[in-house]
Amino acid sequence: MTAPLKPDPTGEQFAADERYFVDMSVPLTGFSPEDLYATGMVEEYQRTLIARIGAQRAADLYRHYRKKKQEANAKSPVPDELPWPTATDDPILADAARAVVKMWYVGAWYGLSPAAEAKLREAEKTKPQGVAPNEAFMVSPEAYLNGLVWKVSGGHPPGGKPPGYGSWQSPPVPIPAPATGSYEELS
Amino acid sequence: MTADRYAHNRVRYHAVIVGGGIYGSLVAKRLSENGWKVLILEAGTGSVATWEGYSAAVDDYRAALHKSPNSPYLPNPAAPSPDNTDPSGYFVQQLDGPLYASDYLRTLGGTTLHWEGVVPRMHEGDFLTQTRYGVGKNWPLKVHDKDPSALSPTTLAMLHKYYSEAEFELGVAGDAKALGKSGVMVPKYTYPMKNIPQSYLDRKIAEVLPEKIGYGPHGTASVEPNMVPAPQARNSSPNPDYRKGEGFRPVGAIGIPNYGERCQGNSSCIPICPVQAKYTPLRTQSQFKDDLVTVATRSVVSRVLFHDPLEKSRPRNGRATGVEYKVYEDPRSRAFTTHYAEADIVVLAAHAIENAKLLLASGVDNKHIGRNLMDHPLVYAKALMPDTRGVGGNIGPHRGPPATSFLDGFRDGAWRVGFSPFRAAVSNWGWGGMADAFSHEVRALVDEGYLPHVDEKPKAAKHLSGRALRRKLAGHLPRQFQMELLLEQPANENNTVTISPDFRDNLGNFRPVIKYAFGSDSDYVVDGARHAVAVARELFTRLGAKEYGSKVAPVRKPGDEAVIARFEDGGFHYDIVGARHGAGTHIMGLSADDSVVDEFQRSHNHPNLYAVGCGSMPAIGTSNPTLTGAAMALRSADQIHSDLMDLHNTLSVTLFEKAGQ
Numbered sequence: 018m019t020a021p022l023k024p025d026p027t028g029e030q031f032a033a034d035e036r037y038f039v040d041m042s043v044p045l046t047g048f049s050p051e052d053l054y055a056t057g058m059v060e061e062y063q064r065t066l067i068a069r070i071g072a073q074r075a076a077d078l079y080r081h082y083r084k085k086k087q088e089a090n091a092k093s094p095v096p097d098e099l100p101w102p103t104a105t106d107d108p109i110l111a112d113a114a115r116a117v118v119k120m121w122y123v124g125a126w127y128g129l130s131p132a133a134e135a136k137l138r139e140a141e142k143t144k145p146q147g148v149a150p151n152e153a154f155m156v157s158p159e160a161y162l163n164g165l166v167w168k169v170s171g172g173h174p175p176g177g178k179p180p181g182y183g184s185w186q187s188p189p190v191p192i193p194a195p196a197t198g199s200y201e202e203l204s
Numbered sequence: 205m206t207a208d209r210y211a212h213n214r215v216r217y218h219a220v221i222v223g224g225g226i227y228g229s230l231v232a233k234r235l236s237e238n239g240w241k242v243l244i245l246e247a248g249t250g251s252v253a254t255w256e257g258y259s260a261a262v263d264d265y266r267a268a269l270h271k272s273p274n275s276p277y278l279p280n281p282a283a284p285s286p287d288n289t290d291p292s293g294y295f296v297q298q299l300d301g302p303l304y305a306s307d308y309l310r311t312l313g314g315t316t317l318h319w320e321g322v323v324p325r326m327h328e329g330d331f332l333t334q335t336r337y338g339v340g341k342n343w344p345l346k347v348h349d350k351d352p353s354a355l356s357p358t359t360l361a362m363l364h365k366y367y368s369e370a371e372f373e374l375g376v377a378g379d380a381k382a383l384g385k386s387g388v389m390v391p392k393y394t395y396p397m398k399n400i401p402q403s404y405l406d407r408k409i410a411e412v413l414p415e416k417i418g419y420g421p422h423g424t425a426s427v428e429p430n431m432v433p434a435p436q437a438r439n440s441s442p443n444p445d446y447r448k449g450e451g452f453r454p455v456g457a458i459g460i461p462n463y464g465e466r467c468q469g470n471s472s473c474i475p476i477c478p479v480q481a482k483y484t485p486l487r488t489q490s491q492f493k494d495d496l497v498t499v500a501t502r503s504v505v506s507r508v509l510f511h512d513p514l515e516k517s518r519p520r521n522g523r524a525t526g527v528e529y530k531v532y533e534d535p536r537s538r539a540f541t542t543h544y545a546e547a548d549i550v551v552l553a554a555h556a557i558e559n560a561k562l563l564l565a566s567g568v569d570n571k572h573i574g575r576n577l578m579d580h581p582l583v584y585a586k587a588l589m590p591d592t593r594g595v596g597g598n599i600g601p602h603r604g605p606p607a608t609s610f611l612d613g614f615r616d617g618a619w620r621v622g623f624s625p626f627r628a629a630v631s632n633w634g635w636g637g638m639a640d641a642f643s644h645e646v647r648a649l650v651d652e653g654y655l656p657h658v659d660e661k662p663k664a665a666k667h668l669s670g671r672a673l674r675r676k677l678a679g680h681l682p683r684q685f686q687m688e689l690l691l692e693q694p695a696n697e698n699n700t701v702t703i704s705p706d707f708r709d710n711l712g713n714f715r716p717v718i719k720y721a722f723g724s725d726s727d728y729v730v731d732g733a734r735h736a737v738a739v740a741r742e743l744f745t746r747l748g749a750k751e752y753g754s755k756v757a758p759v760r761k762p763g764d765e766a767v768i769a770r771f772e773d774g775g776f777h778y779d780i781v782g783a784r785h786g787a788g789t790h791i792m793g794l795s796a797d798d799s800v801v802d803e804f805q806r807s808h809n810h811p812n813l814y815a816v817g818c819g820s821m822p823a824i825g826t827s828n829p830t831l832t833g834a835a836m837a838l839r840s841a842d843q844i845h846s847d848l849m850d851l852h853n854t855l856s857v858t859l860f861e862k863a864g865q
């Protein structure tokens with residue numbers, strides 16, 4: 018597993034190695050690879066993304082963020098958000114990137130906008146990658162419980178991870194600020 | 205067991221109870237404790253009444269995209285339930301006016317499976333609002349010989365007795381001493397469990413609470429606010445002093461009797477407590493004696509019968525003979541079989557709206573049935589803690605039960621002649637209160653780049669991601685809190701539940717046709733709401749917190765909670781929604797001229813027919829109604845016991861007179 022990530026993975030390569038998905042999720046979420054792995058959701062989210070837009074498009078999204086991350090890391094100070102794929106370049110990727118962010122934070126796949134979805138259906142006609150219908154859904158009960166939003170809310174997911182009897186009397190646990198240096202790159 | 209057995213073997217019950225919710229379960233338990241044979245007919249399935257089923261519901265809740273109160277529970281087209289976001293899904297009502305959308309749940313266990321579990325007693329004044337304030341209707345209870353605006357000592361003793369018994373059955377945690385200061389009727393008393401600790405947010409508010417708050421028009425009424433621990437039906441630690449040192453033992457979870465968990469702060473009481481620390485009727489049902497209580501699920505009662513369908517020659521004498529009910533196998537199918545259950549006493553405990561529907565469908569000849577539908581109007585005032593207080597303004601929303609404190613002092617007073625009193629709770633669950641609420645902020649920032657109501661809308665759409673998103677959320681979410689302001693709505697005969705042959709569900713049962721508005725009480729409610737919001741604002745100012753809300757009239761989108769009315773105040777638009785405390789649909793009173801049932805919740809028209817629940821209440825003040833309903837259900841059970849003794853003529857007159865008290 019220690020083989021370096023390819024700058025230009027194929028869809029199969031993206032699907033076979035979850036590090037590609039984690040690597041692009043770092044700048045998308047603002048959390049470290051350790052934080053992301055700790056949710057236990059990496060593989061399920063990676064599968065969800067692939068099922069919704071196709072493996073090759075997911076790999077394209079990785080390529081976009083790899084490039085933007087390298088550009089950002091060369092800057093000082095390092096910017097705290099990276100340029101999205103623009104809607105004019107690729108409306109599907111632009112929407113998919115936002116869906117990935119929401120998935121990490123909330124645990125739900127909210128789908129693509131009608132415009133991007135129409136493009137996706139069109140693209141599927143010529144070069145099909147196999148994609149599921151555009152529906153909003155909670156990825157799984159665990160996804161809900163492990164949403165990153167609960168790490169920045171001061172609380173815990175309602176209906177899970179209870180902090181214990183009477184814990185609500187005490188001040189909440191302080192929320193760590195995001196890192197400011199270079200974005201981690203998985204190699 | 206198949207329901208056929210009742211018909212073919214002609215098993216006759218002492219009582220048939222319609223509905224396995226809180227009131228039906230309490231009545232069944234008490235009757236069986238007295239040795240009576242009881243049949244509960246439950247419209248819904250029993251799918252959450254096992255450990256496995258309950259756990260599956262917890263998982264379904266976690267997996268739900270929209271975490272509405274009904275989200276953990278499977279939809280059941282054979283016995284549909286209303287939904288707070290879909291006001292005409294089950295109810296039939298005009299969609300262009302005020303909407304009644306207080307949900308309830310039709311499955312074994314009923315609506316309190318997803319209730320909050322806040323259980324205040326009513327104030328004495330709440331029972332006599334007409335005499336004292338010229339508002340709404342009085343309860344038909346004996347008043348003081350010398351002072352008609354006060355309850356008689358025997359009435360007060362009766363209320364205390366049944367409140368205490370209800371608090372025992374529900375395992376209530378509370379602090380009677382603290383509550384006594386807010387004028388609630390709790391004589392020297394110890395709750396079964398110690399009070400649930402007040403939240404960190406409560407303490408922040410208590411720190412800035414003034415001795416007096418000017419309240420009402422131009423602050424003319426001066427009120428001493430009091431932050432009291434809210435009494436709650438959820439497990440804390442048993443009170444060793446309870447019942448003079450007898451102590452209290454909470455009842456365990458279903459399927460796991462020794463699992464009497466304390467509240468762990470899951471913060472999902474609405475819609476489901478994963479550890480069953482919150483009271484649900486499943487607990488009461490676990491104490492049923494199997495040989496005396498039969499529970500038949502998937503049995504939807506369609507009407508009460510006043511004749512014997514199997515023996516047509518039996519005379520009609522005005523007494524209910526039993527009920528007709530429909531049994532289905534598969535909730536998705538329209539197929540059903542019709543049956544008949546016989547009993548000495550028929551008890552409707554199917555929820556205020558369903559009870560009214562059944563009385564109407566049974567042809568009970570009383571013009572007050574289905575009138576006076578009321579609820580508690582609810583308004584939220586939202587604010588953000590300032591950055592400087594606490595841990596960077598972090599008060600940790602979504603920790604602990606939804607409300608651990610009441611801000612009391614505004615629930616009863618002379619102002620009630622002019623505008624609604626209110627009961628304030630400090631809400632520990634951020635804005636919106638629901639578990640999916642924070643998804644709105646995440647989506648707004650990722651999709652639009654700003655927080656509606658908080659930020660200015662940017663000129664060009666922006667999408668936030670990464671560290672910027674994380675920082676923005678961490679600077680906002682942890683500071684969210686809201687005051688929940690619960691108001692009084694007086695009984696009004698124009699608010700109705702009716703039935704029509706044109707509107708039926710899959711099994712051919714009636715759907716409730718609803719007509720509902722504040723109507724002539726609009727000023728009373730809305731003025732009360734304005735004064736309540738003013739009190740919340742005073743606290744916000746003292747906290748250095750900033751209020752947020754909609755600055756433009758909101759437009760209801762599909763999926764939004766249905767709204768009864770809106771008002772504008774101080775530049776903000778407030779929604780008034782229903783607290784899901786449906787009541788008044790078969791009110792109690794002195795005779796059939798003014799009401800449907802008597803003070804024991806017995807039909808004026810048919811002496812062996814009872815309709816129990818919030819539907820019997822002529823006024824609900826500002827108290828969440830279920831504790832009072834539970835107390836009244838226990839009183840009814842004692843009266844039914846007395847009726848049955850009478851019928852079966854087994855005891856001397858003196859004894860059952862006592863029991864009927």
Ligand SMILES: Cc1cc2nc3c(=O)[nH]c(=O)nc-3n(C[C@H](O)[C@H](O)[C@H](O)COP(=O)(O)OP(=O)(O)OC[C@H]3O[C@@H](n4cnc5c(N)ncnc54)[C@H](O)[C@@H]3O)c2cc1C
Nearest residue numbers: 223225227247310311314315320321322505554555828830
């Ligand atoms: C989200 C929410 C939060 C709440 N929080 C609180 C709170 O904190 N404090 C409070 O005091 N109150 C609260 N309430 C209100 C409380 O839930 C109701 O007052 C209470 O459930 C009413 O009890 P009930 O037994 O009359 O009706 P239900 O609990 O609805 O039970 C009725 C039962 O009858 C069954 N039934 C219905 N029709 C038929 C039929 N035709 N045949 C056979 N069976 C039938 C149903 O399936 C159900 O099991 C809350 C309600 C909601 C929705």
Ligand code: SF4
Nearest residue numbers: 467468470471473477
């Ligand atoms: S706060 Fe949690 S543990 Fe406590 S009753 Fe509510 S859901 Fe159950």
